[in-house]
Structure formats: C-alpha cells, structure tokens
Amino acid sequence: QALGYETVVLDPDASSPAGRVSQHFVQADYRDLSALRVLADDASAITTEFENVPAEALAALAVNRPVSPSAECVAIAQDRIREKAHFTRCAARAEQAPSGLGGVAPAPYAVIQTAADLAAVPESLLPGVLKTARMGYDGKGQARVATREALAAEWHDMGGVPCVLEQLLPLALECSVIVARGRDGQVVSLPVQRNLHRDGILAVTEVYEGNLPPALAQQAQAATEAIANELNYVGVLCVEYFVLQDGRLVVNEMAPRPHNSGHYTVDACDVSQFELQVRTLAGLPLAAPRQHSAAIMLNLLGDLWYTASGEPHTPPWADVLALPGAHLHLYGKTEARRGRKMGHLTLTGPSAAAVRATALRAAELLGMPAF
C-alpha cells in the first residue's frame, strides 16, 4: 500500500491483523476454491506470508496469475524431508564449486516414515531431536530424545506421522540470512542476523558489525544465495543456521517468506524485508539494502501481559518508549496467550555497544531475561 498498490488479504481468521490493515479482505479457508478464484480475478500478483498455506492452493492460483514463491518452493519448505534433501544437494554442489567457502550441510539426520525406518535409525543420531516433517513452528511438533525407547514413544505420541530425527548438536549460537530473489535471478542479501531462541521460540535478534565472525557470516550468505538459486526461488527467503561449538556452520531450516528475524529491517535498513517482498512480487528492481543503524529486536510474547503471579497487566510501554531508538510494533492481536507473538520491539542505535545497552534496559523494564 505504501508503494501505491491496492492490496487484498485472504485469511481464514476474521480477526487477522493483516486483514484489518489491508484495503480488501477475504475471509476464507485456504482450500476454498471459489474464494481463491475471487482473489485470482482481482490480483495482478499473489504471494504468501504464511508457510503452511496448502501448496495446492498456490498451484491453483498460479494457473492464471504470477504466484511467488512458487507452489513447488513452498512445498519443499513445508516438508523437512524435502527441505533437508535440498540442503544436502546444495552442500554437495558447493563442495565442487571454486568459491572456496565449502558446502553447508544440515545436521546428520534420518527420515522416519515407517516402523522399519525407526528400527534402522543409527545409534549415532542419539541423543537427537525428533521433528514432524510438516506443520511444526516455534518448537512445536518436536521432542528431544536420548534413547531408542524414548524415540519410539515420542514417534508414537506424534501419531506415527512422517518425521526426521536429527542429531542433537552442541550449539555455540544461531543465525539466519534473508535474501530476496527476483524473477530475473537477481539476488540481494540482508546482513547476517544473530538469533537467540528460548524454549524453541525466537527471543532476540542482534544485527550489527561483529555480531558473528566475518568468515562465518560470509559463508552463511553464500550458502543462502545458493539455496535460493538452486530452487530458482522468487521472493523473500530466510534460512536459519546453527554455529557449532567447534565453529562449523550447519543449515537448520528455511522459511519461504519475510521472517521474524528480519523485522528489524523496518527500522534499521533503508529497504525492509517487506518492501523486498513487494519488489520481487511486482517485478521491480531489487536495490541492495543498506543497514543504517545497529539493531536489536526483542520479541514480545503474550507472557509479558501477565505479572509473575499470573495477573493480567499492561507492559510498561511508556518507560520502554523513553529509551532512545525504541520502535514498538504491536500486531493488534486481541488475546495475549503465553508463547504467542504479540509484537516486537526494535532498538536502533549508532553502535553495537549503544544498542546493547538500551536493549538490555528494555528487557529489564519488561521483565525479560538478559542476553
């Protein structure tokens, strides 16, 4: 809308925050073909900001309208089995490439779809993390397992659905890279984001000079571009990585959309991840984004709307907004549930030290742990 486009949002949730700000809103199930047809008739180009939209719905829309990312790319990102196979393919290719950066492989893993797969799981993957192949987010649909017995019990509890078992890795830190790729193959990259997760949910993203060793940052950016190119991806793509205690980089998963770890770009970069999404969708040029301020983003989970004794309360926004470079974003979700992302706070500043000081003060004011 800021770029002059008229927008229409389709969402099954009548109280969808996106639906509230969009000029047009279609409340419908993603599988409602007649609603999709209305969308396709109205729109010149279509995208998704939610990775679990059925890939078939995107494929149906793509018959007469440009849809990006493609149904095929979204289908790969929706399924950890296909996703990891893609990462493995990219890593093997990079090993042969002359870049010298080498390939970035996923954690050692096994696919579990049958009882025979379960029995064949190598001992070396334990202790591990069992993850459902589909529909998991914020650490939901996954369980840590230390023994074969625990693995079998958890897989059974998950209903015996297709899963992957990954080796539990000794993490030093986590990071992510967001790229935007146009229909013409042009790729631009945002700076590497350093992420802290708590209980499987992104808690803090830090982006400034020196947030990661430069060689790792460069390797993560190159790997992300390769992952996007290999998919012939069009749109904004985020790839999450682990940095192991021995310094190795491992690719975790990807999200075929603007990502929570890129929300800081609205306040700290001259082109945000959301504008990049629009530009790829509309076939506009992709200018390389420039970060103009050091930034730290704190996710605001529903927990903050309750006191330690469980009483509902309003977080001290006025105190937080008194800090220099504080940008508060609340999404207008009506019900504050524990673990639910209600908004985020971005702190911007002239240096890493300055922004860390204000972010730690904001966390203290909000009753969030230090980092």
Ligand code: ATP
């Ligand atoms: P998202 O909300 O980012 O989509 P998700 O539910 O898809 O998350 P993952 O990203 O796979 O889940 O895992 C969530 C977090 O759990 C990771 O960010 C990491 O902190 C931890 N984790 C996942 N897999 C492993 C592993 N193999 N070894 C160690 N830690 C792991």
Ligand code: MG
């Ligand atoms: Mg995920």
Ligand code: MG
């Ligand atoms: Mg993740």
